[in-house]
Amino acid sequence: MANSASGMAVNDECKLKFLELKAKRIHRFIVFxxxxxxxxxTVDKIGGPSESYDDFTACMPANECRYAVFDFDFITSENCQKSKIFFIAWSPDTSRVRSKMLYASSKDRFKRELDGIQVELQATDPSEMGIDIIRARAL
Structure with missing residues (x-):
């Protein structure tokens, strides 16, 4: 079971849904x-393959921390279609201090459970995870 040093236990559904996103591409994003x-x-919300980045950011609560993965599709300068899986640690300044500490101390262990993350992003404000930042980090 979890202890304060190792972070939280990870519900099996989290790993299962992440594998579906990575291998089958039946989810655009998952919020944990x-x-x-x-x-x-645990899994909080799942976005279908047709949902946009705006749909994803609208799911992030203004005053609560979350983890999320987003499957970002883009076209390279060589005109190649690619995708990268982003891990986003959402920790708004307005969330409770205890919550921020809990998410910060559990992040690395949780991230290790999700094999296939290509880019990590830490955001405390919506501007820190805008689509321009995502696009720049993907290239």
């Missing part, structure tokens, strides 16, 4: 949250 009562990371 820490359930403090269960002491584990």
């Amino acid at each position: 949250k820490i359930d403090e009562k269960l002491q584990q990371v």
Whole structure:
């Protein structure tokens, strides 16, 4: 089980849904949250393949921390279609201090459970995860 040094336990559904996003591409994004009562990371929201980055950012709560993965499609300067899986640690300045500490201390362990993340982003404000930043980090 989880302890304060290792972070939270990870619900099996998190790994399963991430594999579906990575291998089958049936999800555009997944938002995860820490359930403090269960002491584990759980799936909060899932976005379908047709959903946009704006749909994804609209799912992020203004005053609560979350982890998320987003499958970002883009075209390179050589005109090649590519995609990268982003891991986003959302920790708004307005969230509770305890929550921010919990998410920060659990992030690395949780990220290790999701094999295939290509880019990591830390955001405390919506401007820090704007589409321009995502695009620049993908290239």
